[in-house]
Amino acid sequence: MANSAFTPIPALKGQDILTVSQFKPELLSYVFNLTDDMRAMMADRGGSDLLAGRVMAALFYEPSTRTSASFIAAMARLGGGVIPITQGVQFSSVAKGESLPDTVRTLEQYADVIVLRHPEVGSAKVAAAAARVPLINAGDGAGEHPTQALLDLYTIKNELGALDGLHVAMVGDLRFGRTVHSLTRLLAQFKVRLTFVSPEILRLPLDLMNEIRDGGTPVRETYSVADAINDADVLYVTRVQKERFTDLEQYEQVKGFYTIDPAQMQHAKQRMIVMHPLPRVTEIDPAVDDDSRAAYFRQMQNGMFVRMAVLAAVLGAV
Amino acid sequence: MANSAFTPIPALKGQDILTVSQFKPELLSYVFNLTDDMRAMMADRGGSDLLAGRVMAALFYEPSTRTSASFIAAMARLGGGVIPITQGVQFSSVAKGESLPDTVRTLEQYADVIVLRHPEVGSAKVAAAAARVPLINAGDGAGEHPTQALLDLYTIKNELGALDGLHVAMVGDLRFGRTVHSLTRLLAQFKVRLTFVSPEILRLPLDLMNEIRDGGTPVRETYSVADAINDADVLYVTRVQKERFTDLEQYEQVKGFYTIDPAQMQHAKQRMIVMHPLPRVTEIDPAVDDDSRAAYFRQMQNGMFVRMAVLAAVLGAV
Amino acid sequence: MANSAFTPIPALKGQDILTVSQFKPELLSYVFNLTDDMRAMMADRGGSDLLAGRVMAALFYEPSTRTSASFIAAMARLGGGVIPITQGVQFSSVAKGESLPDTVRTLEQYADVIVLRHPEVGSAKVAAAAARVPLINAGDGAGEHPTQALLDLYTIKNELGALDGLHVAMVGDLRFGRTVHSLTRLLAQFKVRLTFVSPEILRLPLDLMNEIRDGGTPVRETYSVADAINDADVLYVTRVQKERFTDLEQYEQVKGFYTIDPAQMQHAKQRMIVMHPLPRVTEIDPAVDDDSRAAYFRQMQNGMFVRMAVLAAVLGAV
Numbered sequence: 040m041a042n043s044a045f046t047p048i049p050a051l052k053g054q055d056i057l058t059v060s061q062f063k064p065e066l067l068s069y070v071f072n073l074t075d076d077m078r079a080m081m082a083d084r085g086g087s088d089l090l091a092g093r094v095m096a097a098l099f100y101e102p103s104t105r106t107s108a109s110f111i112a113a114m115a116r117l118g119g120g121v122i123p124i125t126q127g128v129q130f131s132s133v134a135k136g137e138s139l140p141d142t143v144r145t146l147e148q149y150a151d152v153i154v155l156r157h158p159e160v161g162s163a164k165v166a167a168a169a170a171r172v173p174l175i176n177a178g179d180g181a182g183e184h185p186t187q188a189l190l191d192l193y194t195i196k197n198e199l200g201a202l203d204g205l206h207v208a209m210v211g212d213l214r215f216g217r218t219v220h221s222l223t224r225l226l227a228q229f230k231v232r233l234t235f236v237s238p239e240i241l242r243l244p245l246d247l248m249n250e251i252r253d254g255g256t257p258v259r260e261t262y263s264v265a266d267a268i269n270d271a272d273v274l275y276v277t278r279v280q281k282e283r284f285t286d287l288e289q290y291e292q293v294k295g296f297y298t299i300d301p302a303q304m305q306h307a308k309q310r311m312i313v314m315h316p317l318p319r320v321t322e323i324d325p326a327v328d329d330d331s332r333a334a335y336f337r338q339m340q341n342g343m344f345v346r347m348a349v350l351a352a353v354l355g356a357v
Numbered sequence: 358m359a360n361s362a363f364t365p366i367p368a369l370k371g372q373d374i375l376t377v378s379q380f381k382p383e384l385l386s387y388v389f390n391l392t393d394d395m396r397a398m399m400a401d402r403g404g405s406d407l408l409a410g411r412v413m414a415a416l417f418y419e420p421s422t423r424t425s426a427s428f429i430a431a432m433a434r435l436g437g438g439v440i441p442i443t444q445g446v447q448f449s450s451v452a453k454g455e456s457l458p459d460t461v462r463t464l465e466q467y468a469d470v471i472v473l474r475h476p477e478v479g480s481a482k483v484a485a486a487a488a489r490v491p492l493i494n495a496g497d498g499a500g501e502h503p504t505q506a507l508l509d510l511y512t513i514k515n516e517l518g519a520l521d522g523l524h525v526a527m528v529g530d531l532r533f534g535r536t537v538h539s540l541t542r543l544l545a546q547f548k549v550r551l552t553f554v555s556p557e558i559l560r561l562p563l564d565l566m567n568e569i570r571d572g573g574t575p576v577r578e579t580y581s582v583a584d585a586i587n588d589a590d591v592l593y594v595t596r597v598q599k600e601r602f603t604d605l606e607q608y609e610q611v612k613g614f615y616t617i618d619p620a621q622m623q624h625a626k627q628r629m630i631v632m633h634p635l636p637r638v639t640e641i642d643p644a645v646d647d648d649s650r651a652a653y654f655r656q657m658q659n660g661m662f663v664r665m666a667v668l669a670a671v672l673g674a675v
Numbered sequence: 676m677a678n679s680a681f682t683p684i685p686a687l688k689g690q691d692i693l694t695v696s697q698f699k700p701e702l703l704s705y706v707f708n709l710t711d712d713m714r715a716m717m718a719d720r721g722g723s724d725l726l727a728g729r730v731m732a733a734l735f736y737e738p739s740t741r742t743s744a745s746f747i748a749a750m751a752r753l754g755g756g757v758i759p760i761t762q763g764v765q766f767s768s769v770a771k772g773e774s775l776p777d778t779v780r781t782l783e784q785y786a787d788v789i790v791l792r793h794p795e796v797g798s799a800k801v802a803a804a805a806a807r808v809p810l811i812n813a814g815d816g817a818g819e820h821p822t823q824a825l826l827d828l829y830t831i832k833n834e835l836g837a838l839d840g841l842h843v844a845m846v847g848d849l850r851f852g853r854t855v856h857s858l859t860r861l862l863a864q865f866k867v868r869l870t871f872v873s874p875e876i877l878r879l880p881l882d883l884m885n886e887i888r889d890g891g892t893p894v895r896e897t898y899s900v901a902d903a904i905n906d907a908d909v910l911y912v913t914r915v916q917k918e919r920f921t922d923l924e925q926y927e928q929v930k931g932f933y934t935i936d937p938a939q940m941q942h943a944k945q946r947m948i949v950m951h952p953l954p955r956v957t958e959i960d961p962a963v964d965d966d967s968r969a970a971y972f973r974q975m976q977n978g979m980f981v982r983m984a985v986l987a988a989v990l991g992a993v
Contacts, residue, residue, distance in 0.1 A: 091404065092406075108781075141635065148658035339784040467748035
């Protein structure tokens with residue numbers, strides 16, 4: 040939908056949500072205000088009928104309990120219906136040889152919006168090109184997962200009040216972590232400092248590093264959490280996956296550096312947050328869960344609020 | 358439910374939907390009028406609460422993304438609830454040895470209507486005999502799939518205005534294609550001409566051919582689409598499955614005859630439609646999709662409208 | 676939630692439902708009155724919007740068509756939303772190594788209540804300890820499945836009017852049958868007589884036998900249904916599973932004793948009921964289904980009513 044001069048804030052009605060690069064500060068502000076509204080409505084009433092009669096297709100070519108549950112809950116909280124295709128797609132139409140565009144063009148006959156999870160990079164773009172209804176990329180392989188990045192950024196803003204001036208430390212697998220890449224790009228639009236903490240073989244890709252450095256964001260790299268935790272406002276932790284290492288001895292050596300426990304949290308500031316996209320394995324000791332700075336479960340809930348906002352916006356209900 | 362003298366149009370309330378042979382012209386007209394109402398309601402409001410509080414069980418012993426999605430969407434658009442048992446039924450009660458009648462008699466304790474997909478011919482009849490609530494056959498192996506035939510016929514009527522006088526060409530696998538058999542039987546109730554286009558080994562079964570010939574419908578058979586496309590009002594294309602051929606050379610020879618592409622469409626009339634039950638593989642070139650005569654995605658949407666009408670009717674909500 | 680002096684009937688709002696030992700006669704009476712209300716509402720209107728905007732997560736680590744369908748229907752009948760995680764959990768977060776507490780703490784960010792089915796004894800307690808929202812145990816291995824026991828007891832009361840004075844015969848696998856154990860404990864709170872009918876190797880565990888004997892309930896054991904059927908008010912039949920026997924000859928010998936058929940029913944009282952948690956295999960001849968004393972399908976429906984009552988109660992909607 041074209042934006043007229045009378046809608047200075049970019050409208051999302053009818054738009055696809057494919058990449059974080061769609062989200063400039065003005066649009067982020069718009070989405071986060073909507074998210075605040077959803078949070079307030081939930082606290083007040085626990086649900087609404089804003090999307091009554093509307094239908095979302097959740098087309099998941101690979102399982103993702105967390106993401107599908109979050110989108111399904113978002114739709115249910117707004118009174119809408121869901122077509123869950125979250126298991127076994129490969130045994131059905133796709134097994135009969137149907138192309139992704141055909142599947143999408145079929146589903147849009149039934150649904151007002153399609154949420155797609157697919158193992159191949161670029162699949163969301165292909166699907167969106169075929170679809171007339173809004174398509175939301177819920178993860179296309181090593182590509183993007185924009186609502187994840189939105190909920191991450193919203194969590195930082197919601198927990199700490201503002202983005203400008205923050206020092207954000209990213210910890211763990213910074214090479215393959217889709218989540219880290221997208222959040223980094225969003226953060227680089229604000230006046231933040233970034234510290235990247237990873238083992239050598241999992242450092243942030245050079246092109247992304249150069250991109251944000253060239254944009255003027257102060258950046259630092261280190262191997263050790265201890266180098267960053269005392270000064271960080273946000274510690275964004277991700278999994279260091281064993282299978283990334285060819286040398287398992289190396290894995291055993293480094294994995295300890297990337298486990299956040301209560302002892303390490305003593306070096307952190309009183310006003311800071313620990314985030315994690317979950318699921319976690321050993322990166323955060325469960326003993327940290329009761330620390331009020333542990334924000335990862337609140338982060339999950341923000342996922343639902345952000346998705347409520349995005350669904351309502353692309354469906355033109357707000 | 359018995360029909361009183363005051364309801365001359367056959368009511369569907371409480372009825373099972375098992376076979377197209379239930380649908381005579383008067384009932385078809387009733388269902389298609391309801392379908393028109395659903396279409397108009399959707400265009401106007403996008404959904405309703407006609408079936409609020411009602412529950413449909415979708416019992417799929419074999420996956421069918423398209424059909425289950427269509428039924429689930431139909432129920433959601435009318436505000437009803439869904440119990441989706443669309444995956445893994447075989448691992449549950451059935452694995453413990455439960456009979457289909459017991460599964461159905463259990464589900465009817467929870468649901469107001471049961472939609473059944475089952476790989477065995479006759480399973481829907483067995484299930485319906487056990488059930489007190491309406492049971493809708495959503496495909497029983499090589500048997501029937503009546504709502505598919507209804508949506509096909511509705512699409513022809515909706516696209517071309519009337520059924521009488523039409524020339525319908527069926528293309529592809531006419532031997533095993535459940536869809537083709539059911540639609541053929543429905544069409545034979547009207548003043549249509551039928552052309553059957555298939556390779557020798559996939560010709561329409563002789564008994565069905567005789568049945569419609571004896572009923573007075575003009576029928577013609579050919580091996581080539583080129584023989585039918587120039588004069589057809591409807592080109593109903595189905596998949597020619599490789600696995601039907603024991604001689605793969607034969608398959609390679611014939612498959613080209615049954616691929617509709619823009620070049621072939623130049624021979625077709627300006628006012629005609631191409632249909633396909635989908636999924637397609639190579640039978641219709643995607644380059645045809647943008648041709649306004651390509652009706653197969655609209656056909657999908659009609660599936661939802663027809664199922665909304667059928668669900669509302671059997672539940673006595675209209 | 677603490678109960679104040681002004682709510683003498685124990686409130687369930689915010690409570691977990693983990694074990695039948697939570698249910699003393701006063702609370703049973705409260706739940707069964709609610710269940711009666713749900714039944715009446717269903718007969719009257721077929722559904723309500725009592726839980727509109729509320730969301731239930733159905734987290735099933737092992738499939739159970741019957742139980743998940745019953746909970747999903749219960750939520751749908753009350754206008755609530757469902758996050759169905761009824762298949763393939765093992766392929767998702769759990770496969771990535773996530774702990775049950777983390778999964779639960781994530782889901783409670785999206786849902787108001789979590790229904791958990793898990794193959795391990797004690798898993799429900801672990802999950803409930805992690806969750807802030809109410810958690811309903813829908814079966815934890817050989818452990819408990821409290822709503823099943825509630826629906827069983829409700830069915831007896833609803834069919835026969837009162838519990839005191841009844842003679843209940845339990846038939847089949849009394850050793851491993853979770854259902855039998857839980858129902859036995861509930862029944863032992865009332866003035867009932869119990870007869871246990873099983874082959875030697877499937878007798879009720881000694882500790883449970885002693886527990887209810889010590890509580891003062893008159894108890895009798897026998898190998899044969901014929902010994903109990905003529906005097907029973909309730910015949911509660913369960914499956915005798917072939918795989919429990921190491922000696923298959925022994926299985927073939929005993930299985931006949933435990934099949935209820937019309938001939939045997941002639942010895943039963945006119946006012947009595949036959950129950951079965953279903954699925955059945957050969958324990959009850961389908962020829963018994965039309966006997967008005969066959970209560971097992973009504974029992975299924977009571978499962979939905981009881982779960983509607985429990986969901987509404989723990990969500991504080993009643």
